[in-house]
Amino acid sequence: MKRIMTFMLATAVVGLVAGCKQNNETVMNNIDKKCVEKTVKALNDRYSGIDGVEERIGRGVGQASALWTVADGTPADFEAFCEENFVADPAERARMAEQLEQNFESLWGCFNKMTVDLNLPIHLDGPEPTSLDELFGAYSPSAHFNDDMFDQKIAFIVVLNFPFYTPEEKNTLGKDWSRQEWAYARLGDIFTARVPADCLQALSAQLSAADNYIANYNIQMGHLLDASGAHIFPDMSLISHWGLRDELKTHYNDGEEGLAKQRMIYQVMRRIIDQSIPQCVINNPEYDWNPYSNTVAKDGKEVNAEPEPDTRYQYFLDNFHAMRQLDHYNPRYPTAIVRAFEEDMEVSFEEIEKLFDNFCSSPQVGEVAKLIEQRMGRKLEPFDIWYDGFKSRSTLNEDDLSAQTRRLYPDREAFATKGMPLILNQLGFSQAKNDFICSHITVDPSRGAGHAWESAMKCDNARLRTRIGKDGMDYKGYNIAVHEFGHNVEQTITLHDVDHYVMKGVPNTAFTEALAFVFQVRDLDFLGYKNDDPTSDAMFTLDIFWSCYEIMGVALVDMYSWRWLYDHPEATAAQLKAQVIKTAQEVWNKYYAQYLGEENSPILAIYSHMIDVPLYLANYPYGHIIEFQLEQQLKCESVAGAIERIYPAGRLTPQLWMRNAVGSEVSTQPLLDAASEALKTLSAPVTEQGK
Numbered sequence: 231m232k233r234i235m236t237f238m239l240a241t242a243v244v245g246l247v248a249g250c251k252q253n254n255e256t257v258m259n260n261i262d263k264k265c266v267e268k269t270v271k272a273l274n275d276r277y278s279g280i281d282g283v284e285e286r287i288g289r290g291v292g293q294a295s296a297l298w299t300v301a302d303g304t305p306a307d308f309e310a311f312c313e314e315n316f317v318a319d320p321a322e323r324a325r326m327a328e329q330l331e332q333n334f335e336s337l338w339g340c341f342n343k344m345t346v347d348l349n350l351p352i353h354l355d356g357p358e359p360t361s362l363d364e365l366f367g368a369y370s371p372s373a374h375f376n377d378d379m380f381d382q383k384i385a386f387i388v389v390l391n392f393p394f395y396t397p398e399e400k401n402t403l404g405k406d407w408s409r410q411e412w413a414y415a416r417l418g419d420i421f422t423a424r425v426p427a428d429c430l431q432a433l434s435a436q437l438s439a440a441d442n443y444i445a446n447y448n449i450q451m452g453h454l455l456d457a458s459g460a461h462i463f464p465d466m467s468l469i470s471h472w473g474l475r476d477e478l479k480t481h482y483n484d485g486e487e488g489l490a491k492q493r494m495i496y497q498v499m500r501r502i503i504d505q506s507i508p509q510c511v512i513n514n515p516e517y518d519w520n521p522y523s524n525t526v527a528k529d530g531k532e533v534n535a536e537p538e539p540d541t542r543y544q545y546f547l548d549n550f551h552a553m554r555q556l557d558h559y560n561p562r563y564p565t566a567i568v569r570a571f572e573e574d575m576e577v578s579f580e581e582i583e584k585l586f587d588n589f590c591s592s593p594q595v596g597e598v599a600k601l602i603e604q605r606m607g608r609k610l611e612p613f614d615i616w617y618d619g620f621k622s623r624s625t626l627n628e629d630d631l632s633a634q635t636r637r638l639y640p641d642r643e644a645f646a647t648k649g650m651p652l653i654l655n656q657l658g659f660s661q662a663k664n665d666f667i668c669s670h671i672t673v674d675p676s677r678g679a680g681h682a683w684e685s686a687m688k689c690d691n692a693r694l695r696t697r698i699g700k701d702g703m704d705y706k707g708y709n710i711a712v713h714e715f716g717h718n719v720e721q722t723i724t725l726h727d728v729d730h731y732v733m734k735g736v737p738n739t740a741f742t743e744a745l746a747f748v749f750q751v752r753d754l755d756f757l758g759y760k761n762d763d764p765t766s767d768a769m770f771t772l773d774i775f776w777s778c779y780e781i782m783g784v785a786l787v788d789m790y791s792w793r794w795l796y797d798h799p800e801a802t803a804a805q806l807k808a809q810v811i812k813t814a815q816e817v818w819n820k821y822y823a824q825y826l827g828e829e830n831s832p833i834l835a836i837y838s839h840m841i842d843v844p845l846y847l848a849n850y851p852y853g854h855i856i857e858f859q860l861e862q863q864l865k866c867e868s869v870a871g872a873i874e875r876i877y878p879a880g881r882l883t884p885q886l887w888m889r890n891a892v893g894s895e896v897s898t899q900p901l902l903d904a905a906s907e908a909l910k911t912l913s914a915p916v917t918e919q920g921k
């Protein structure tokens with residue numbers, strides 16, 4: 231979620247604006263082809279003979295012209311601007327890049343620091359934030375950065391001299407680029423769009439409304455009735471869909487009673503998806519509801535209840551319209567779909583689709599499904615996409631673990647001065663590197679569950695926010711802190727050890743999550759426990775395998791629904807609902823129905839992120855795949871050695887980063903092969919597994 235958070239911050243602006251208007255002054259792309267050709271020719275004549283200059287001139291002038299507005303000047307002004315500001319000499323261009331990197335580090339580093347400071351009352355444990363704190367927290371110091379850079383023509387100088395390359399070009403040409411050429415290409419990624427602030431504000435308002443809708447969508451479990459009129463759940467309020475799903479997962483070893491609960495949760499989900507859920511039972515403990523007959527009762531008497539009026543799909547549709555407003559200002563990434571995939575993930579829609587299709591159609595899926603049936607002693611049902619039985623349960627008692635972590639880490643200083651160095655030491659970092667990393671991370675007491683906040687300049691620290699109770703850090707808090715610390719280590723290494731500031735970071739959000747999980751799964755090792763369960767490797771593999779299978783289908787439904795919306799921009803919420811359900815059923819029938827029973831199940835449409843974080847879902851399975859490939863690599867290298875070798879590559883494309891990291895591109899094959907091995911291990915009689 232790290233990336234999303236930065237995006238929301240960048241676009242969060244105080245006050246709501248109803249729409250996004252265009253006026254003649256801000257219309258882009260009004261420099262005609264003739265003027266572009268004339269400018270290109272003039273520059274070519276002047277600088278002919280310099281290596282590669284022609285290609286640069288063609289790209290730079292063309293791309294700058296696409297962003298030039300009437301307010302920026304006449305076509306003659308454009309021509310004069312290009313002639314004046316194009317830098318042909320390679321040494322001079324290198325100096326310009328260096329200056330830009332230095333200035334951007336100062337700007338972005340300070341923007342980030344200001345955001346961190348202004349949010350202290352909101353993020354850190356302490357007195358309740360006041361309304362003034364909330365206003366400062368919502369203020370974005372960088373909101374006008376893009377506008378200012380274009381107004382000052384700095385953005386045009388960057389575009390003209392450091393043109394943009396598509397992800398595909400980066401993947402092919404980038405194989406032979408020097409690090410400096412890579413930095414030039416990353417400079418070319420900075421000013422690809424010119425979205426007016428009111429469009430961003432409208433989008434930000436829409437997304438927070440959608441977020442609010444989801445955050446307040448709770449089901450009152452104690453008020454659900456079965457056919458006999460019995461309440462089978464205790465009183466609890468569960469958020470859709472995460473809370474419902476997690477509750478479902480807890481009933482895998484509860485026999486018939488557990489199964490009845492799982493089936494009821496599935497039925498509730500179906501009512502949410504097709505919006506036949508009665509409006510009055512959402513987030514409201516006043517009514518009893520039988521999700522099968524869909525009848526509602528108050529004080530024991532049946533009452534009439536209207537269904538939710540497709541609100542879920544209205545939010546989806548409104549997200550689409552708000553995001554589509556940005557298309558016009560994004561000549562390089564002209565749809566929300568290409569922005570989500572090619573710009574944010576740097577992987578195309580088609581590549582992702584192929585990767586997921588390849589995985590979901592593999593014969594291993596059927597074999598794992600069969601193993602799950604054997605383990606449960608029943609046929610699979612659609613909700614078994616959330617089968618939870620491959621988690622290798624620790625035999626350690628959580629209370630004992632908490633007692634240990636509380637003793638070790640009574641306060642944040644203890645975690646900062648003892649916990650972090652101990653973890654890095656166990657992973658194999660040298661003392662010098664250990665000291666360096668730990669001195670660049672500040673540990674703060676968190677108000678929420680915890681998070682890792684990067685630094686955007688070398689003279690500032692990354693922040694580890696962790697929750698520590700009055701009597702010390704409990705095991706849950708420790709487990710999260712270890713995950714967040716993994717993020718901080720990545721953030722520190724990719725800021726300080728990457729040779730160019732504009733190359734800092736990782737290719738996309740999946741790569742930082744992968745490292746955070748590498749840390750988190752080792753949390754018990756750091757406490758001194760050795761895992762000697764011979765099946766734990768196989769269980770780990772099948773756990774990732776089954777989660778990938780589940781979330782890939784969900785991501786495909788999201789992707790296909792967006793593609794349909796772009797083909798049907800006039801759709802109503804009711805039409806979108808029908809289409810999302812149809813898509814979910816098609817994906818289900820193609821990859822799931824044969825193993826999990828029931829044709830036409832719509833279950834893949836239940837994910838809440840489809841509504842509140844548009845087009846994000848594909849990141850989850852992509853992250854799992856990368857995590858798995860990375861873990862395989864860690865079997866042949868020390869963790870510290872691998873991190874110090876791999877992460878200084880910085881923000882290459884995902885494919886080139888993976889080649890450098892594990893010797894092959896992002897692929898599901900290692901996971902599929904490992905699943906076959908794991909199946910053998912787990913199918914073998916217990917006595918043969920050896921100790």
Ligand SMILES: [Zn+2]
Pocket residue numbers: 231713717743746
């Ligand atoms: Zn994380």
